[in-house]
Amino acid sequence: MKYLSPHSAEKIHCSHGLRGNPALDAPASRTAERFSLHSHAQRGNDVPIGDDCAAIADADGYLLLACEGYLNHFVASQPWFAGYCGVMVNVSDIYAMGGRPIAVVDAIWSDGEHQAKPILEGMATAAQVYGVPVVGGHSNLRNDRPQLSVAILGKAQKLLSSFAAKPRQQLLAAIDLRGHFREPYLWWDASTGAPPERLRQDLEVLPTLAETGLCASAKDISNAGVIGTLLMLLECSGLGGVIDINAIPRPADIDLARWLRCFPSYGFVLSVDEINSEAVIELFSRRDIGCAAIGKTDDSGRLRLKAGAEEQLLWDLNSEALIGCGPNRQD
Template identity: 35%
Template sequence: MAKNCSTQSVATAVREYEGVTRKHAICEIVRSLQLDSSDVVASFGEDAAVIRQGDNALLLAADGIWNKLMEADPYWAGFCGVLVNIHDIAAMGGDALAMVDILSFTDDQLMHEVTRGMADAARSFGVPIVGGHLHPNTPYNVIDIAILGTTRLDSVIYSDRAGDGDAIIAAIDLNGRVHPSCAMNWDSVTMKDSETLRSQVRVMKGLGEDHLVTAAKDISNPGIIGTLGMLLEVSMKGAEIELHSIPMPDLEANGITFEHWIKMYPGMGFILTAKQEHVDEVCRRFRKVGMAAQVIGTVNETRELTISYQGDKTEVFDFSVDGIMGPSKDRM
């Protein structure tokens, strides 16, 4: 982290980042769509819905890719469309079973590049695309994918179970590059073999089965701090994190700043909370598959996310007043 990088500048960069601000509409959508069902164990606020099926859980998720990425690099957009869905199931401690997609495109060349990226990612992770819907000759380019996964009901990892005093762990594969077509993406996946990628996502399933973490989310468009904020928001907790503890590549060698790094989509990365006695084992499992993993802070009861660096502290979010996914009062 650069010595001239202040906590105030980092906090402002996170709060104003589009990957964070575009989440504000979620709360209004939830109010419009939420419907209780006895078999739905968890839904909005989780990376995947949890649907009871006897002693097992079906995990259902969907994700889409920004049109900016589609236009910048359709192949990478297709690859990421699969990748982010695989991560949603992994973050819940599950095995991904299959995917379906909805693809809208302006021309055939773009369509072929998107589907090539999707196919390569599906092969890399061993999760088939089994159907979907096609909108040809549209005035826009969009790829949306839905995914089905499964795990035992007692092994699900939720986002809203972080507890006071839990350690916050960031696990990220730093062996990658700034993607040449998208400066806000860290590509740590396209150059890896299938077994490496599959072993990295399998870590989450083992952590769920062994009950070693209290909460988790995959690091997505809001970046490292923004994703942690979403986890704390649904857990109704706060935290203080040390910026210098966040795993990062050689920033100078990659031509990026620290503020850039903490907003990036990291390719393969998770934010987790765990009881202090489980920290060493959680980090060991990630490091075994080539990922950097370390404690970056501690959960507390304040409902405020605070960042610190060399004695300088700044509040990023106060979830008792306003949240990433909409005003706090709308979720009470």
Template identity: 45%
Template sequence: MTVAINDIVASIESLRNHVDIIDKRTIEQTYKNIGNATKSSVYFPDDAATILLGDDAAAIPQKDGSHLLLAAEGIVSHFLKSDPWFAGYSAVMVNISDICAMGGLPIAVTDTIYSFKAEDNEAIWDGMIAASQAYGVPIVGGHSCYHSAINALSVSILGKATSNILTSFDAQPGDAILLAIDLNGNYYKEYPFWNASTTNSSQNLQKLAQLPYKIANNKWSKVAKDVSMGGIIGTLLMLLNTSKVGAEINIEAITKPESTTWKKWLSSFPSYGYLFSCPTKNIQNIKSLFAENGINCDHIGSISKQPDLFLNYKEHKLKF
């Protein structure tokens, strides 16, 4: 037990200083520039509404009660250089995850791509097209520059949700916290990326993409966030920040691949991973839906009123 406790404590200490988790914590600095909310476009006065800023995608209310969803992702330069095919694939994939995390379904993506010459883009395009075809979401336009001093890539996405969206602003004290991850994969090369996407079938990827939509429209949950860079802990910190709540997490309740450490797993980026909070009465409905589709879903903790995150292991309660 002592070795296990020491491992957990050391892992938590290192996670506090993990660059991806620090990055997630400092995202709130963005809102000093643009605020926490904005009004919708003046050109559509009949759709006038307040749009909250800080979700995985912007949810823009429509007259019929539905929502347009808009998101974007940029790819860091060292990733684009070291693995251009997977960078292109990931740029499309993570945008789709952002839409799904809102309880929506993706419509189409556009890209902005810069390179010194056109040949530099071939592997990037191959990756984007592979993801587009795998998930059934078309690339419908964008902007290309073939005489740039640098290579750069960003992708944006449009999606749609009903009136029943998932958000990161509505976690309530007493809610259960659920973690759903597709464990049918492995780490991709040397990256902290748990890949259950490129090895999966298009049919299954498209089926799995619809599960958060079903959860939202069955009204089992109002709250979700996709697990991204910063992993389980970094993503949870973002959710707690927007909902202005805290949480207690039971580390032992999290299913971890035997071949990896807690430090690596808690900061890993799964290709299919979502955090949900929900009333306790809906725990089994959500877990059953994921289980029926081959996805591991753990009840890992609960939302608390006090805005602190505690990671509990056996009888030890560790403040993050």
């Protein structure tokens, strides 16, 4: 239940609800209502719903399920990259939960084979790059336009979760700065053209953090950007916090306002006990991933932004929910 836009890079999901400027996303809220997400956990399952993946308790860990759907214009205008993103973004969701991907399935509709070919080629490239097989799906070559959705299955021994952050932890941002904008869009591409083995090993940092106990709470940076993604994490955990926007890792030649709005191909936010913060940063640094402490959590339910000596309130979750998946929402 995610949707990716080629223009403002919008994701609409129970865990991805920002559209440009912070605003409550009505479609996400209505989806939550229809699927009875107004309880901290789904009936019969003690794993909270509303994270980067659905997590289903298994005998020796968790099965992870995620799905991405793409807007028609994006698929029509950039078919190869849409196919590539179908795998790449799903893979990121699995790793954001502390898991490793197993396999991908897709649903593709198009007006003939000529429209489907570049989409499938993009998917095939990403599947090879990330080492995740496409094992099946559904196709229809008699549609009036190209359409694409992709789903993924993964497995985790221990979870990283948006619901596991605690007060008085440090907020970290880890972003691969070795990329470029896919102009004119707000996509920071550090994936296409990069060495596949390096990309896979870079992602292995996330399950390592989960399995060593260095971190329990993380989220991949969605099209809501660094700040919007952190706001979602804080809401899910029933917290507030402060973010120093000047501490967020970014390339030296990139404008801060644009950087805060971008969707990076490799980007994660984490909430980490202060005693473990240095070790977590070191693990990312060994992979040449930019990582820094950018703020702290608290129990206020209010997210503030800091720049120098100035601090301003961005969102008060006590008075207005953002995505409707946190423990403090009104049922």
